[in-house]
Amino acid sequence: MECVSAFIDREALLFNIKKIKEKAKDKNGNQPKVVAVVKANAYGHGLYAVANALKDSVDAYAVARIGEAMELRREGITRPVILLEGFFNEEDVNFISKYSLITAVNSIYQVEALEKAKLNKKIKVFLQVDIGMHRLGSCSVEEIRALLKRLENCPNVEQPVGMISHLSVADTPSETEYNRQQIEFFYEVSKEFKGELCLANSAGIFIWPETHTPWVRPGIVMYGVSPFEDKTGPDLGLKPVMTLKSRIIAIHKLKKGDKVGYGAAFVADRDTTLGVVSCGYGDGYPRCAPNGTPVLVNGREVPTAGHVCMDMLFVDLGPDSKDKVFDEVILWGKGLPVERIASLCNTIPYELLCHVMPRVEYVFG
Numbered sequence: 001m002e003c004v005s006a007f008i009d010r011e012a013l014l015f016n017i018k019k020i021k022e023k024a025k026d027k028n029g030n031q032p033k034v035v036a037v038v039k040a041n042a043y044g045h046g047l048y049a050v051a052n053a054l055k056d057s058v059d060a061y062a063v064a065r066i067g068e069a070m071e072l073r074r075e076g077i078t079r080p081v082i083l084l085e086g087f088f089n090e091e092d093v094n095f096i097s098k099y100s101l102i103t104a105v106n107s108i109y110q111v112e113a114l115e116k117a118k119l120n121k122k123i124k125v126f127l128q129v130d131i132g133m134h135r136l137g138s139c140s141v142e143e144i145r146a147l148l149k150r151l152e153n154c155p156n157v158e159q160p161v162g163m164i165s166h167l168s169v170a171d172t173p174s175e176t177e178y179n180r181q182q183i184e185f186f187y188e189v190s191k192e193f194k195g196e197l198c199l200a201n202s203a204g205i206f207i208w209p210e211t212h213t214p215w216v217r218p219g220i221v222m223y224g225v226s227p228f229e230d231k232t233g234p235d236l237g238l239k240p241v242m243t244l245k246s247r248i249i250a251i252h253k254l255k256k257g258d259k260v261g262y263g264a265a266f267v268a269d270r271d272t273t274l275g276v277v278s279c280g281y282g283d284g285y286p287r288c289a290p291n292g293t294p295v296l297v298n299g300r301e302v303p304t305a306g307h308v309c310m311d312m313l314f315v316d317l318g319p320d321s322k323d324k325v326f327d328e329v330i331l332w333g334k335g336l337p338v339e340r341i342a343s344l345c346n347t348i349p350y351e352l353l354c355h356v357m358p359r360v361e362y363v364f365g
């Protein structure tokens with residue numbers, strides 16, 4: 001028996017997708033195509049299992065790297081797969097064509113590689129336009145026009161060319177002005193394009209209806225987790241897909257003043273009961289979780305105590321604890337949103353989910 005497991009709730013995933021589709025409709029009630037973002041091992045949930053569970057519910061998948069896309073193809077996933085970062089060398093172009101991948105194009109070197117390639121099958125592309133993040137793509141209308149023209153004249157490129165952009169502050173509702181500016185620039189530049197448009201991420205789908213282009217790209221919300229700092233997935237009507245669980249493997253009675261773990265970072269301020277849980281940063285639980293981070297034991301929240309170790313962490317079960325060795329512990333997920341743990345660690349839930357380690361047993365249910 002593995003102690004630490006990540007339970008992946010298929011029913012929750014399908015429930016979330018339904019909700020997302022409802023939310024993503026444009027102002028005329030049209031249903032955009034849904035591109036499920038499954039990069040980084042589906043945000044730590046398991047690339048193939050998630051992609052397979054979604055195969056009748058979404059129109060395409062998006063990943064960051066060509067290796068991720070090839071894994072989907074090797075596993076028998078046949079729907080379109082979009083490379084959000086494009087590609088980095090000429091050889092990749094052959095694979096993109098051979099595996100029928102769709103690629104974002106953000107730089108002149110990618111356009112040149114597409115022009116040079118000798119292909120049997122054209123490649124579908126989205127030109128990436130920078131509307132305010134300054135990460136990938138150009139924000140100069142002249143430059144965009146020039147790149148678009150070359151792609152339109154390139155015999156290896158399927159026509160028409162689509163346009164893809166990424167919102168940089170959509171998760172911050174108070175940034176009304178910068179969001180408005182990005183959306184406005186997106187639609188201005190989009191007039192140059194004959195192909196399909198792809199803008200909204202999770203936050204766009206939930207709170208910026210103007211970003212509901214014919215293709216949308218939900219990531220974090222599919223997994224039942226919120227992109228907004230002050231809300232959880234359940235606050236948005238979503239169900240968490242991953243529940244990270246383990247068990248208590250030892251219990252000790254502590255006297256007031258007893259010191260716990262490496263660096264004695266926790267000192268008991270009363271007589272109490274200490275539980276040792278088999279889950280640590282070697283499983284992906286964040287070491288930076290401070291004393292008092294909640295975990296669920298037998299339906300109640302108890303605080304962590306002391307530094308998280310590589311394979312274990314401590315919880316203060318309280319003086320009246322009736323908990324037993326091998327009782328189940330929920331680190332995050334159902335009943336304990338990962339957003340709360342992320343916030344105590346001064347990070348975002350995306351990072352905690354991505355960091356779940358391969359030694360954790362995945363259970364798909």
Ligand SMILES: *Cc1c(COP(=O)(O)O)cnc(C)c1O
Nearest residue numbers: 037084166201202217218219220
């Ligand atoms: C990761 C990513 C997404 C998904 O973002 P969420 O906030 O998880 O919805 C969409 N588009 C691009 C370009 C991305 O890199």
